[in-house]
Amino acid sequence: MSEKNDKQNASSSPRSQQWSPESYQKNAAFVAELGLPLLDLLRPVPGERILDLGCGDGVLTEKLAKICEVVGVDASPEQVQGAQALGLNAQVMSGEALTFDQEFDAVFSNAALHWMLNPDSVIRGVRRALKPQGRFVAEFGGFGNVAAIREALERELDRRGIDGAGLSPWYFPAPDEYRGRLEAEGFAVDDMELFDRPTPLPGDVTGWLQTFGESYLAAVPDEERDDFLTAVREALRPVICGEDGVWMADYVRLRFAARLQA
Ligand code: BEZ
DSSP states (O other), X not given: OOHHHHHHHHHOOOOOOOOOHHHHHHHOTHHHHHTHHHHHHHOOOTTOEEEEETOTTSHHHHHHHTTSEEEEEESOHHHHHHHHHTTOEEEEOOTTSXXXXXXXXXXXXXXXXXXXSOHHHHHHHHHHHEEEEEEEEEEEXXXXXXXXXXXXXXXXXXXXXXXXXXXXXXXXXXXXXXXXHHHHTTEEEEEEEEEEOOEEOSSXXXXXXXXXXXXXXXXXXXXXXXXXXXXXXXXXXHHHBOTTSOBEEOOEEEEEEEEEOO
């Protein structure tokens, strides 16, 4: 996957992802678990009001809610319903159109920003949502994230005469690019790190593809979909499945802590 493609992807309009709570819980429970270290970087304290941007089914939001007041937002009504079922204050809202005004001490986001293809709208909304000197602490897919999986998907689509490159629903920026965007909106960046985090999957890669790869799968005719999934899985087997049979998604994380300058 070239940098050029990543930049093109940031402005394309792939089909939006639908979330099935069952599929998410079965295939993506690790998302919240692996987000726990981000809470250390956030350092929430009692009395603070925090916005969880892209709260998903609320598993991490619930941990935050034990410490401080937290509001969760997510573009998916199904995910918000899941969060509300945990008793959380959660609402449906696009991260690209946040409506808050100087209400939060911090904005927190785990594994969500890469689904938002207009990063400047997101950062502007976060700036508006924060009180003066508020913090923005987040982790998401960075440059090179799931490159092997994307390549296998796109190669198999190409083989079927479908242009896979334009179908990515994700934005995976390099640190310098994202730092520049944050600074342009008045943030000072205290920490920013891009690191590999190979992530063991609960089963083979098929569950991951079905849970997260809707943009690609939707391009394949219904009757070919099983065959397509099998072909992608087998192309990936020598690349991301270990001798122990454990499938590892080739995750690359971009993690940062920034604060609004006075
Ligand atoms: C991620 O957390 O990096 C990710 C999850 C699903 C699809 C793409 C990336």
